[in-house]
Amino acid sequence: MQAKAFDTNLFKRILKYTKPYKFRYYGVILFAVLLSVFAALRPYLLKQTVDEYIKPKDEHGLLFYVSVMGIVMLLESISQLYFVYWANWLGQDIIKDIRIKLFKHILSFRMKYFDNSPVGMLVTRSVSDIEQIARIFSQGLFMIFSDLLKMLVVLVFMFYMNWRLTWIVIIAMPILVYITRIFQRKMQVAFEEVRTQVNNMNVFVQERVTGMKIVQLFNREDIEYEKFKEINQKHNKAWIKNIFYNSIFFPIADIISSLTLSAVVLYGGFHILDGDKFTTFGDLFSYTMFIGMLFNPLRQIADKFNEMQMGMIAANRVFDILDTDSDVQHDGTKTAGHFHGNIRFENVRFSYIDNEEVLKGINLKVNAGETIAIVGATGAGKSTIINLLNRFYEINSGAIYIDDQNINDFKLESLRQQIAIVLQDVFLFADTIHNNITLNNPEITRETVITAAKEIGVHKFIKSLPGGYDYDVKERGVMLSSGQRQLIAFLRAYVSNPSILILDEATSSIDTYSEELIQKATETITKGRTSIVIAHRLATIINADKIIVMDKGQIVEEGSHQELITKSEGYYKKLYDSQFSLENNS
Numbered sequence: 001m002q003a004k005a006f007d008t009n010l011f012k013r014i015l016k017y018t019k020p021y022k023f024r025y026y027g028v029i030l031f032a033v034l035l036s037v038f039a040a041l042r043p044y045l046l047k048q049t050v051d052e053y054i055k056p057k058d059e060h061g062l063l064f065y066v067s068v069m070g071i072v073m074l075l076e077s078i079s080q081l082y083f084v085y086w087a088n089w090l091g092q093d094i095i096k097d098i099r100i101k102l103f104k105h106i107l108s109f110r111m112k113y114f115d116n117s118p119v120g121m122l123v124t125r126s127v128s129d130i131e132q133i134a135r136i137f138s139q140g141l142f143m144i145f146s147d148l149l150k151m152l153v154v155l156v157f158m159f160y161m162n163w164r165l166t167w168i169v170i171i172a173m174p175i176l177v178y179i180t181r182i183f184q185r186k187m188q189v190a191f192e193e194v195r196t197q198v199n200n201m202n203v204f205v206q207e208r209v210t211g212m213k214i215v216q217l218f219n220r221e222d223i224e225y226e227k228f229k230e231i232n233q234k235h236n237k238a239w240i241k242n243i244f245y246n247s248i249f250f251p252i253a254d255i256i257s258s259l260t261l262s263a264v265v266l267y268g269g270f271h272i273l274d275g276d277k278f279t280t281f282g283d284l285f286s287y288t289m290f291i292g293m294l295f296n297p298l299r300q301i302a303d304k305f306n307e308m309q310m311g312m313i314a315a316n317r318v319f320d321i322l323d324t325d326s327d328v329q330h331d332g333t334k335t336a337g338h339f340h341g342n343i344r345f346e347n348v349r350f351s352y353i354d355n356e357e358v359l360k361g362i363n364l365k366v367n368a369g370e371t372i373a374i375v376g377a378t379g380a381g382k383s384t385i386i387n388l389l390n391r392f393y394e395i396n397s398g399a400i401y402i403d404d405q406n407i408n409d410f411k412l413e414s415l416r417q418q419i420a421i422v423l424q425d426v427f428l429f430a431d432t433i434h435n436n437i438t439l440n441n442p443e444i445t446r447e448t449v450i451t452a453a454k455e456i457g458v459h460k461f462i463k464s465l466p467g468g469y470d471y472d473v474k475e476r477g478v479m480l481s482s483g484q485r486q487l488i489a490f491l492r493a494y495v496s497n498p499s500i501l502i503l504d505e506a507t508s509s510i511d512t513y514s515e516e517l518i519q520k521a522t523e524t525i526t527k528g529r530t531s532i533v534i535a536h537r538l539a540t541i542i543n544a545d546k547i548i549v550m551d552k553g554q555i556v557e558e559g560s561h562q563e564l565i566t567k568s569e570g571y572y573k574k575l576y577d578s579q580f581s582l583e584n585n586s
Contacts, residue, residue: 346398
């Protein structure tokens with residue numbers, strides 16, 4: 001949706017964020033008023049100085065008026081200082097509040113939203129678009145208000161001093177206003193295109209930098225380079241169009257201003273030569289300043305209006321996200337304590353895309369303290385089960401219970417505190433190992449982390465790293481191997497002391513040494529708590545209390561390894577024999 005030039009509802013919504021800063025908001029307006037009055041006084045005092053003291057050669061009066069002009073200029077400078085500083089300060093505080101609100105809102109979104117929204121787009125909205133909103137106050141709203149007010153005060157002084165000369169200026173102003181309006185519309189479209197291209201570039205660069213390994217592994221450098229050149233060219237064209245309009249507009253505005261000044265000097269000069277007492281040399285001196293004070297803001301108002309418009313467009317984009325109703329329902333009222341760990345799925349149906357069911361009436365029961373394994377082909381719905389248990393997505397129908405309580409009845413934060421997940425693709429932040437384990441939870445002490453690391457057998461590995469627990473793993477944990485990242489993830493899950501533990505293919509794609517450590521860690525952290533293990537490698541789950549076999553969104557078999565292996569035509573038996581045969585051949 002394209003923001004209108006003056007979208008009243010959008011503008012009112014932006015102004016609501018000024019409420020916590022009313023004193024500063026009205027202070028900016030007050031300084032704008034003072035700035036307008038002091039600015040208009042300077043040419044008037046100049047007229048008085050020329051007519052009353054320079055022409056009559058009154059030295060004492062001249063010194064007095066020059067002193068008064070100095071005081072006025074000082075007060076104007078002080079008003080300008082506070083006006084600019086407070087306007088920018090107000091803008092920064094407002095975007096601080098909006099950014100916090102936006103990020104908090106993003107944190108509440110369902111995973112489905114992130115599945116469909118590019119990360120680069122969200123980064124653009126959270127950073128550059130919000131920065132642009134600040135310019136509504138620093139370069140747009142208050143500047144336009146100040147300029148219009150200054151023009152109004154100047155016109156009052158001009159009419160008071162010499163209404164004949166003022167009418168010459170008034171006649172020229174509509175021409176400049178008309179031209180300004182034409183170019184404003186053109187530049188509005190150009191700025192909309194600029195913002196679109198900035199967003200496209202951010203998305204492209206973010207994805208390619210994140211996936212640089214794939215780009216280089218498959219020799220895609222030249223292809224991606226050409227794509228970037230194309231996107232960059234579109235961005236360049238959008239800005240060139242905007243520059244083109246500006247380069248035409250400002251010279252035209254200067255010509256109109258110069259012609260108006262010439263007309264005033266010519267008209268006023270002839271009247272002075274003819275002995276007209278209503279026009280003085282002081283008028284001509286002051287009107288050269290007045291015309292600049294009228295026409296400069298008028299010609300710049302298009303540029304300031306563009307800043308305003310860009311801020312409005314950016315605000316519209318940000319509010320689109322704030323208005324997105326994609327958050328997980330936080331309607332639970334009960335605080336989840338430490339679960340016994342009984343889990344029950346009753347006829348659960350779910351689809352990521354409408355009318356394409358991933359889970360087709362799942363009925364599943366897990367007893368407290370059991371370790372169950374879920375196996376099946378890719379796309380069978382294994383990971384979907386744990387996503388629903390954590391309420392990353394909302395089910396279409398059916399119900400999920402923990403300890404005979406519907407999970408929707410629990411407060412979301414307390415529910416997730418009792419469930420820990422170790423994923424195949426471990427995400428680590430650009431921070432120390434300690435902070436990646438505790439996730440900056442102040443309740444988890446360094447001693448707790450070290451004790452837990454020793455219990456699951458990873459303390460020695462961590463201490464071998466430079467800095468030990470204070471070792472910085474860099475972005476996404478690139479300084480560690482995949483097996484080492486998995487060990488950190490196991491420790492992170494263990495120190496959270498969950499009631500329910502989920503291992504989602506956590507032992508795949510790792511080296512033999514790491515696998516031995518992970519097997520030991522698995523035995524330790526699953527002991528005495530309900531655990532759900534999802535794995536492709538069946539050798540890792542043969543000791544599970546129960547194995548759930550899934551195919552195409554349904555449970556087709558369940559039982560222990562020994563029970564399932566005896567079914568000669570069973571799905572699990574065929575899967576096991578196939579994998580065992582491949583391992584022997586390798």
